[in-house]
Amino acid sequence: MAMVQIRNVRKAYEDGFEALKGVNLDIEEGEILALLGPNGAGKTTLISAICGITRITSGTISVGGHDTVRDYRAARKLIGLVPQELTLEPFQTVIDAVRFSRGLFGYPPDDSHVEHVLRTLTLWDKRDSKIVQLSGGMKRRVLIAKALGHEPRVLFLDEPTAGVDVELRRDMWETVARLKADGVTIILTTHYIEEAEAIADRVGVINKGEILLVENKSDLMARMGQKTLSIELTEPIDAVPAGLAGYALEQTRDGRTLRYTYDTRADRTGIARLMADLGSAGLRVRDVATSQNSLEDIFVGMVAEQEDRNGDKEASA
């Protein structure tokens, strides 16, 4: 069974705005899942729904097999949350903040664990400083320390690298890697594709309250190894001639351009043969161009597709 199971989750805020539109997602134990999506996609809402900060309108969520509503204690005890905003009690000291979180989650005091957490996040020297005296990056570390203070099995990092310098980012990824080695399941949200690429096992794309795709990073990378050859024709065509069926060509709406996708790492790309076959099929080529697929393209393409679909839905309604 998946560590986190999200089934048909919808969330409409009080003003009627639907921030989650039937989300289904399984997150496996021990994996790192990166949730990628633009501003307002619903990333924070989804995390809030899992952690109990926001109520879901319908659907079910379970963490570690515990329903997050009916069996909230068992579910929440497994969860650590590092929120997007730097929300901390300004006059608390760093070490008190971590101890507080630990106690709140029902754990007995354990100074050696607290020390360990503070040391790994290089906060130990700052342990007696008040939060107001810390820089933004250090506050981010304190938030992480608070979440790790209660030994979570599932860790949510909501945009952990926002406003963070290179060094802290590297530290953070080291911490994440160490947690993963301990078997902790990690879900992080980000706007940056490179970040998802660098650290995740799987990447989920969310936009306008819908999960558009969840895929292994390696599969995604394979897709990124692909190139597209765009062939512009002198005369538009209605359909791809039967003789070219083997190439899985895509046709643009205006019928002027054909797209051929090929793997750059394959022995034969098939381009030369395609060119010859185009000629035999009686098509005249005006221009060609190639482009490399990036995660960015895949992402942008999917978002555009979603808008198309929704546009069609509205048009037919």
Place this chain on the structure above:
Amino acid sequence: MNWRAIWSIYQFEMMRFFRTLTQSFVSPVISTSLYFVVFGAAIGSRIDQVEGVSYGAFIVPGLIMLTVMTQAITNASFGIYFPKFIGTIYELLSAPVNFLEIVIGYVGAAATKALFIGLVILATSAFFVDITIMHPFAMIAFLVLTCLSFALLGFIIGIWAGNFEQLQLVPLLVVTPLVFLGGSFYAISMLPPFWQSVTLFNPVVYLISGFRWAFFGMADVPVGLSLLAIVGFTALCLVAVWWIFKTGWRIRT
């Protein structure tokens, strides 16, 4: 029950109190002394006794009640409003705790602070007037119940409030007048008959009357009624708090 969570919240709230201990200690001492100077000396020279008790001693229970009620409300409302305001409430909402535990933590701490201040005032008063406490256990019981119920009310206000003005609105516009008009500084019997009947609609009258009875054995209303009033008020607040958490009103989006 997640006792560790309760203890963490309680401890955290008390820490703020200890950080400002001098302030928490000095201000009630000074204001009590001022009350004695103004009310005790100025008015007390005209009214020397109320039903056999010196005026200076007579106002002590009302004075304690006045401070305890406002302190309990202010502490509890601020205690829960602040995390809401700065966003740290996310941690409470995502922790394995239920409403009862959160309430015990916050309300318990606010009530403790109010109780402490109440006792400080009592001790300060002893420097100015002779105080005898006829029913010490009843006195403590009334005091503790008042601290708790008004801390509960404060907690509700803190959750309801959308800004700092609203946070101060209820204590200022409702509680302070009710307490001043609730017989803190006079016996109800000193009022004209019409105002005596009006006063009986003021719930605070019952609390102060019961509390004063514990000191001097005299009361404006029967002690049983006072007890009923305070228990009823506590129950009402508890139901309200339970409803707030059940519906997530103003806390869970």
